[in-house]
Amino acid sequence: MRVGVLTGGGDCPGLNAVIRAVVRKGIEVHGWEFTGFRNGWQGPLTGESKPLGLRDVEDILTRGGTILRSSRTNPYMVEGGVEKIKAVLAEQEIDALIAIGGEDTLGVAKRLTDDGVGVVGVPKTIDNDLSATDYTFGFDTAVSIATEAIDRLHTTAESHHRALVVEVMGRHAGWIALHSGLAGGASVILVPERHFSVDQVVEWVERRFENEYAPIIVVAEGALPEGGEEKLVAGDKDAFGHVRLGGIGTWLADEIAHRTGKESRAVVLGHVQRGGTPTAYDRVLATRFGLHAVDAVADGDFGVMVALKGTDIVRVKLSEATAELKTVPLERYEEAEVFFG
Amino acid sequence: MRVGVLTGGGDCPGLNAVIRAVVRKGIEVHGWEFTGFRNGWQGPLTGESKPLGLRDVEDILTRGGTILRSSRTNPYMVEGGVEKIKAVLAEQEIDALIAIGGEDTLGVAKRLTDDGVGVVGVPKTIDNDLSATDYTFGFDTAVSIATEAIDRLHTTAESHHRALVVEVMGRHAGWIALHSGLAGGASVILVPERHFSVDQVVEWVERRFENEYAPIIVVAEGALPEGGEEKLVAGDKDAFGHVRLGGIGTWLADEIAHRTGKESRAVVLGHVQRGGTPTAYDRVLATRFGLHAVDAVADGDFGVMVALKGTDIVRVKLSEATAELKTVPLERYEEAEVFFG
Amino acid sequence: MRVGVLTGGGDCPGLNAVIRAVVRKGIEVHGWEFTGFRNGWQGPLTGESKPLGLRDVEDILTRGGTILRSSRTNPYMVEGGVEKIKAVLAEQEIDALIAIGGEDTLGVAKRLTDDGVGVVGVPKTIDNDLSATDYTFGFDTAVSIATEAIDRLHTTAESHHRALVVEVMGRHAGWIALHSGLAGGASVILVPERHFSVDQVVEWVERRFENEYAPIIVVAEGALPEGGEEKLVAGDKDAFGHVRLGGIGTWLADEIAHRTGKESRAVVLGHVQRGGTPTAYDRVLATRFGLHAVDAVADGDFGVMVALKGTDIVRVKLSEATAELKTVPLERYEEAEVFFG
Amino acid sequence: MRVGVLTGGGDCPGLNAVIRAVVRKGIEVHGWEFTGFRNGWQGPLTGESKPLGLRDVEDILTRGGTILRSSRTNPYMVEGGVEKIKAVLAEQEIDALIAIGGEDTLGVAKRLTDDGVGVVGVPKTIDNDLSATDYTFGFDTAVSIATEAIDRLHTTAESHHRALVVEVMGRHAGWIALHSGLAGGASVILVPERHFSVDQVVEWVERRFENEYAPIIVVAEGALPEGGEEKLVAGDKDAFGHVRLGGIGTWLADEIAHRTGKESRAVVLGHVQRGGTPTAYDRVLATRFGLHAVDAVADGDFGVMVALKGTDIVRVKLSEATAELKTVPLERYEEAEVFFG
Incomplete structure (x- = not known):
């Protein structure tokens, strides 16, 4: 045979x-x-x-x-x-x-x-x-790599009172964001399954700073703000046919910086998550x-x-x-909210 | 409350x-x-x-x-x-x-x-x-640590035509040995659930050398040779009340060296498997x-x-x-044998 | 005292x-x-x-x-x-x-x-x-983290015939780029100490693809193309007072994609390089x-x-x-060019 | 040519x-x-x-x-x-x-x-x-691997009030023990360059326990107690021609257990230190x-x-x-003693 x-x-x-x-x-x-x-x-x-x-x-x-x-x-x-x-x-x-x-x-x-x-x-x-x-x-490898990155970001965020946004894979499903966010002790986790309120994110971020810690925000690449009509995925072509340089992670870091007055930076892990042993x-x-x-x-x-x-x-x-996409159930997401802020 | x-x-x-x-x-x-x-x-x-x-x-x-x-x-x-x-x-x-x-x-x-x-x-x-x-x-952490060690041992085994025995945790159940052995590409995996034949182990080891590779043998600390009446667990007290210095891993490495004439060494990971992040x-x-x-x-x-x-x-x-111990089912063990030798 | x-x-x-x-x-x-x-x-x-x-x-x-x-x-x-x-x-x-x-x-x-x-x-x-x-x-920690990322990117690049650009720290000195590029087996390394020719980069990239491998380009955040009058560092404010979303890494990935017709992506490691143990x-x-x-x-x-x-x-x-900045000597950079392409 | x-x-x-x-x-x-x-x-x-x-x-x-x-x-x-x-x-x-x-x-x-x-x-x-x-x-790789192991052992030692002895490579020179012991925060470091007093080791171990921490003892495989006439290197042949199953690490763990009444275990990293990437x-x-x-x-x-x-x-x-062996100078060893106990 x-x-x-x-x-x-x-x-x-x-x-x-x-x-x-x-x-x-x-x-x-x-x-x-x-x-x-x-x-x-x-x-x-x-x-x-x-x-x-x-x-x-x-x-x-x-x-x-x-x-x-x-x-x-x-x-x-x-x-x-x-x-x-x-x-x-x-x-x-x-x-x-x-x-x-x-x-x-x-x-x-x-x-x-x-x-x-x-x-x-x-x-x-x-x-x-x-x-x-x-x-x-x-999946486990991708979550592990994202978690290692989040682990590293905690100390640098705290030493400088900075907000750090980590953009992870997940255009349609937020599993990598949810698991790496839980494993890494993120202050906020954002997934494509639920549009997020920037006001709410800012509130969590400020609460975290008040407690003298620094916030780590984990965001799936397909997550969208409420009212966001267009996906902000890096690498997609924009209206001018250019590859989009920054995705939701960099956009959100910019928003947080503007609204809180705190330094805020994005880390986009990209293909590192899918390579290697x-x-x-x-x-x-x-x-x-x-x-x-x-x-x-x-x-x-x-x-x-x-x-x-x-x-x-x-x-x-x-x-x-192949009948249907397995997305993050809302109760799994809400379970994680106890760690936000 | x-x-x-x-x-x-x-x-x-x-x-x-x-x-x-x-x-x-x-x-x-x-x-x-x-x-x-x-x-x-x-x-x-x-x-x-x-x-x-x-x-x-x-x-x-x-x-x-x-x-x-x-x-x-x-x-x-x-x-x-x-x-x-x-x-x-x-x-x-x-x-x-x-x-x-x-x-x-x-x-x-x-x-x-x-x-x-x-x-x-x-x-x-x-x-x-x-x-x-x-x-x-x-469990996943222990398996990961053992697997990393096995990964490292492959190249040193091959550069020197040596057999390397890795003793991992598992006094009564061979799960860590089975999973780390599968993940690490071991040539032989030995578990407490099935007494092993030293002759068979030697045969696998020699077959591996013939193919110009070097054998890695993963053995659970509670594994026993056929006829072995006494557990050879390092750290147990022996008949004289002394802590036993070497367990089944070092014993087996010695046996392999004697029977094959090849250099053979043991690595006993011990508490490294249960510590750390x-x-x-x-x-x-x-x-x-x-x-x-x-x-x-x-x-x-x-x-x-x-x-x-x-x-x-x-x-x-x-x-x-807590009614019963979950040991490795024989069919799960036998499934892995396709990778032996 | x-x-x-x-x-x-x-x-x-x-x-x-x-x-x-x-x-x-x-x-x-x-x-x-x-x-x-x-x-x-x-x-x-x-x-x-x-x-x-x-x-x-x-x-x-x-x-x-x-x-x-x-x-x-x-x-x-x-x-x-x-x-x-x-x-x-x-x-x-x-x-x-x-x-x-x-x-x-x-x-x-x-x-x-x-x-x-x-x-x-x-x-x-x-x-x-x-x-x-x-x-x-x-420095050793930053180089190690960047090298681990590059290690992971090789397999994903090759499986998909993609060019991957890795932007590492170094606004004025290219040491992290040089060492992580050497350690990670990069196809191209670009440092602030020497303006680079995009044509030359494209030539190396195409030569790499011809040999059926996929190119990894390591670029220090402060590296500049010949004729580049403005630093393209992510996080800086641009002319409109907005934080710049993408730096030299994303810019270069876009250029390579346009010029070679091959898929090309950027990874920006950012603060991951300075955090953690x-x-x-x-x-x-x-x-x-x-x-x-x-x-x-x-x-x-x-x-x-x-x-x-x-x-x-x-x-x-x-x-x-504190008298002077220690930049990468040109002979150290040129020594590495033997690995380009 | x-x-x-x-x-x-x-x-x-x-x-x-x-x-x-x-x-x-x-x-x-x-x-x-x-x-x-x-x-x-x-x-x-x-x-x-x-x-x-x-x-x-x-x-x-x-x-x-x-x-x-x-x-x-x-x-x-x-x-x-x-x-x-x-x-x-x-x-x-x-x-x-x-x-x-x-x-x-x-x-x-x-x-x-x-x-x-x-x-x-x-x-x-x-x-x-x-x-x-x-x-x-x-050398750097060996030190890194030994340090990772020591990192992992701290938490398990403390959770159980145990002494843990880590035997690392170094038959004639204690560099790996010195560097990994410093990097791992060992309570005691023992090298071949200086015969050690078991009494002194026990004193450091007990002082560590008194402070509610658990001691990690890093010992080079070639280290010897004062008066020790025979090297206790695992893998050497003993007087009967058998490969020695336990070396100085297991011997010392046994001694510490006997003298302090505390649980004490050895980890022998062996060939893991010289393999892998x-x-x-x-x-x-x-x-x-x-x-x-x-x-x-x-x-x-x-x-x-x-x-x-x-x-x-x-x-x-x-x-x-190749004229002479580079051993650890005594002043480098004594510099590290400030961390003992």
Whole structure:
């Protein structure tokens, strides 16, 4: 049996750990052969691939990124895409695919299964916004990195009576902001799920200064002030076609400085959050996902994705897996408010 | 309302995060007053305590250990212990207790509730061996520290063609060994749940050397060779009353050296695994445990402990909570064997 | 004997380690008493101070920031400032001062010594731009933090064929950029000491992409393109009085994206670089500085600052210490160019 | 021109950074070709080698260990060793060698130069015991790892009123113990340079407990009690030919427990200290050593080694370089005593 593997969408610490577990178990337990397709769904479209043996995955467990590279190519947006994929799989004698990716990658996996290609999915979302799994790998690493940064900012904020705004990832879901804000002891946490009042933020900030501490404000990149009609995400193109230089973090730091008269600075962690070696938690989860994806292939159980439920790895229909975005429930957010100010 | 807080048993990163969340929510939301009892159950026995206000918990989120100190005192082993506790609580006008600890501490909490004292438990076990909760805080930190050490050992092992044995915590349950071994890419993982064959270990070690890599063997301190009649735990007293200097890790490194003729060394991480700042994961879990323990007290729901189920914090009867040890299931262990050798 | 201690200027990991060493040696060896002045030179001006005993410095070695807080107050800009200081010192019976700070703080220390106050200086500059000492504490920590970020960015850059620009501290001297760029394996390093050609940067970036790697460009916040007439430092006020949201890093990422057609993003580490626990290197250096500052006071050797020369701590006249800025010599910069592209 | 590179002796974080810098500068600036000899001096003896190009050194900067592997082979102990080396060099058309290693490796380099082979040395000693250079790479990494461990041990020691003994590397020189002990805030530091009195250690330990803190004792593996006639180094063979399971650390923890009646435990960091990614400091130093070694080869300046003097990289005659061991001067040790107890 020959199995193809690919990684799609944004990169995420733990992708290589999945690939390693898949190849190791497939070869050691089942005697399969593996093909690594390059650049997400572009690989099976164009045939760009390489064999994956035990040596290829020997040293990759601890490495961030993906040895297979990634892309956002969607074969259903390509004329004759599905036929091309079937032709490539036939030519390379591939019996099944393991597709590691987020909502888009898994959406393609679902449609391909419907179209007769055997695919098993492995979920990946650094933002923790897939509803069918408790967590995915990459999220814990991102939260850890953001928390380390917040830890460092406390002492410098206090030594200088400064407000510091930390912008973290999360365009649609505030999980990274919520968890890193809780873990880092933030004075304010702002998430996309609830528009925030700048007046309220200023009140928390001033209360914090009154207590002789310095406020750290953690803000998800997709968070918006009440009445804000336009997302202020750095890196987006603005009306003039220029990449936006500062996002909500720098905007908010400026507002706080103007309204409180205190020095206020923004830190934008950006891609640091998604790179580098995964945490132990993410390596274990990614490894278990990989092992169970091989089980699903061995069972011929296609059209499913592996998922974490409590401490178990289970299988979920791909059709359910990508149905809705998992955002922060308001009660989880409100629970955190006890630490604000 | 006045609530007492105490921490019992071995220390664990995250204890202070629980204390902070409890005090913060109790004061900010309910307007309660808090008393911190010192040294576990010894505090309510002797009355040794201090008030806990917002200032006391301001800076403790990131700190390991416990600001309340700990002990293994069991009031049910003390003549008239329960009466003494009731007298202290009456005198200090304490309406309820929040007890943070492991099996022993929670066992006392259960019996005290039966004896008419209102106690809510917060589970703590760095070894992850409490069956009533998916995880507790401290475990993720211990696994992370062990994994970092294993990461470092790979390169030095390979540069010198050496076998390295890493002894990690786990007298009765192999969770830390299993997770850190998986996360660190160990060549062999040995746990207390299954006696190991030294011959088999040697075979894996030699296979690893043949592939021009160097083996890392992760062994839980409570793991035993087949036929081993005596636990080889460092720090235990031996037959002569001396503290045992080397445990299973050093013993195994010696065996491997003798049988393979290769250089072999042991690293015993010891207390490094349970100290220092908690990981972001453990801080969030500990914080959520603390917030929900306050909810239970507010509901007058005593004799329960908070627990993690999936992504939710739930309440579990203390009587069920400490019923059995959660060891590594054999299928979880066997799943990992695909990476051995 | 009673000695006053203060910290001035921007904060820097290691300040607390100096304070601890000073107090510990002064008390244990000489039996002195210590007064901590708050907020830099503002403390001796207003008399705001507190006694510093062994307990006060017990837990501070590993903490970033400064327990004495800091400010940029210059008593020579205050009407009657010197007289006020002398009055405060007389009233509090202070025999000598240990002033920990950068160019400005040490400049005041020098003038006060000339005006008859006994001051010993301890140099502090996170930017490594003081010419009279080989290194100061804080620099190693800043370089380490920037290097960790660069390490993380490599894998994400490569997985997505992206250019990543990392803006690090250094308005006038490029030491942090040079060292973190060398340590992190940057493809381009840009420093204030040499205006850069955007064409040349683009050439290096494109060469890197051709070799199937992804470029990381490390840029000091004070670096300027050739012909750049205005510093592009984030946080400065622009012509409209608004705090500038993006600095040279975001500007350069935008330029690279426009010119190469490749995705390009900026990471601005900001205050993360100066906060949190110092590296072991910085703790040892800060501790040794503190011990030797006490020796200078004991010798009555005022008007000097302690400095690192090779592996020795020596004393340097304050008049020489602040004479010139230590920038990156061109030959050190050119030596690094072998790694560009 | 063709240049051979080799690494000898114990491994050390930064070896790969040297190799990368050498190859990169040699190729980019001089157009040389490189041969990597495997396993230290064994490579030039047997001819085991491989070409080293830019691709081979692309990803190695951050990796511990050495891609060339290492050994302790001494060609002057091998019959006809020098002639064999000359024959291999002639056959492979090698014009010069860059040898990276410690006292032994550099001793061979010196003799080979005398025997007509052009060798430039790069010093490597994790223990910091080479007298001809201020520091070498690897030492800062080892100190950092030991310091992190000590940081973690403080909270667990205090929560349980326990003494913790940390055994660090250093058979003949106590530099790692001194620096990590200072950086970690140890209560006692013990080094090979001065035999210690167990009574004195116990006194410091008890004083620490009296102040309600818990003592951390940092001990170099080669430290000895007064009257101790035999080194207690773990891993050495004892009189029965068995590898010694516990060294001075476990011995001392046992002594302290017996004499004070307090719980006392040892942590033996072992090989964790020499593995894994180098600190930023070590990467910069290793890189600069590599660049300057190439300069020496380009100048035909053989029989020298590169060395750090202050902030400069200089050249030192190999004959002077290995003349004497650099141990901790007593005044440096006594300076630290102010922190004991």
